[in-house]
């Protein structure tokens with residue numbers, strides 16, 4: 513039995529983490545700081561490898577003697593300041609508890625880092641949630657010392673969920689930034705290092721929260737991998753399977769090209785290739801990969817959840833975006849999309865539609881009010897989907913075989929070939 517080594521899926525550690533040496537080196541440098549003043553924001557599109565990089569940084573931090581306190585904020589969509597403060601205290605008590613248990617066993621001492629103790633400390637401090645949280649974090653020094661740790665790394669994934677919401681009078685992002693900034697300005701207290709991870713809009717949310725965040729964060733933007741790194745990510749796990757599998761260089765090059773260097777696609781096509789090889793007795797001709805069922809699985813895995821939530825109108829707008837010339841920039845404005853629609857969409861309608869697609873998570877707003885896709889290579893998937901829809905529609909516009917054979921030539925059904933529309937009607941939704 514050969515186990516397929518590739519790991520497509522959110523947060524699954526790949527068998528070979530390629531091309532992140534620069535980020536790793538930078539983080540190691542931060543861990544060596546004596547007075548932490550610099551923090552990290554990791555951003556990138558969906559599937560670009562933020563979560564697995566974070567998991568890798570966790571290992572580095574722990575082996576350098578830091579306590580890692582972290583969580584995923586995706587479930588906390590309506591995060592208030594109070595809830596964030598309690599979330600952080602829960603996470604700290606969990607991590608500290610684990611580290612202290614280990615060192616108490618060595619030293620035979622007992623300390624109390626339970627959530628209840630931290631919560632009481634928080635409750636009895638007067639002031640705003642930020643003052644109370646700061647007070648608790650400031651007083652963790654002795655616990656961190658008993659754990660013989662250098663400091664605490666606070667690491668939060670899906671940090672775009674922290675957005676300040678002025679309409680609800682809730683400013684969780686500002687609270688977190690302000691608390692950490694003020695702790696880092698004090699000398700003689702525990703060192704805290706903040707690592708946030710999220711979609712590209714997190715960077716804007718940070719700068720909007722406090723003007724000084726630009727100096728406080730080093731932004732790591734994860735892009736797709738270079739060809740050499742993609743090749744390494746793809747081939748390293750494969751090498752261990754050759755033999756018994758036998759894969760031509762041409763087929764490997766083709767699979768590497770298909771991924772365009774996007775980390776999720778490296779795992780996806782890697783897994784599909786190994787599965788197909790196994791089903792095919794260990795070898796595969798180049799032109800048999802990828803089969804149409806592989807591409808269907810790709811679309812239904814990466815894209816379907818968001819696509820299925822869209823209306824027909826939104827799909828037509830997505831099609832306009834996907835049909836932009838190949839040399840267009842990655843991001844686009846509502847005005848450009850209105851122009852691209854050749855008079856079918858006004859600027860106002862385009863703005864509305866792009867906003868609705870942003871609310872559904874297919875697009876995000878870049879700086880200066882432009883938009884871009886959250887999932888890499890969305891355009892190709894949209895075109896494939898629209899082509900499939902068009903095929904079905906066209907099949908209904910063709911005269912049925914029965915007509916061609918003259919079986920219903922008296923035309924009583926009213927759908928003689930000459931009655932059928934000659935082209936598919938586009939934009940009907942804008943006209944109705």
Ligand SMILES: Nc1ncnc2c1ncn2[C@@H]1O[C@H](COP(=O)(O)OP(=O)(O)OP(=O)(O)O)[C@@H](O)[C@H]1O
Pocket residue numbers: 519520521522523524525526527528529530531532556557558559560561562563564565745775776777778779
């Ligand atoms: N450097 C890398 N080399 C090879 N594979 C990678 C690399 N980084 C990530 N992957 C793979 O890419 C996929 C997506 O990774 P991950 O879940 O970390 O992305 P993400 O940016 O957190 O996505 P999301 O925004 O959806 O949370 C996983 O299957 C992972 O194994």
Ligand SMILES: [Mg+2]
Pocket residue numbers: 522523562563564669
């Ligand atoms: Mg992630």
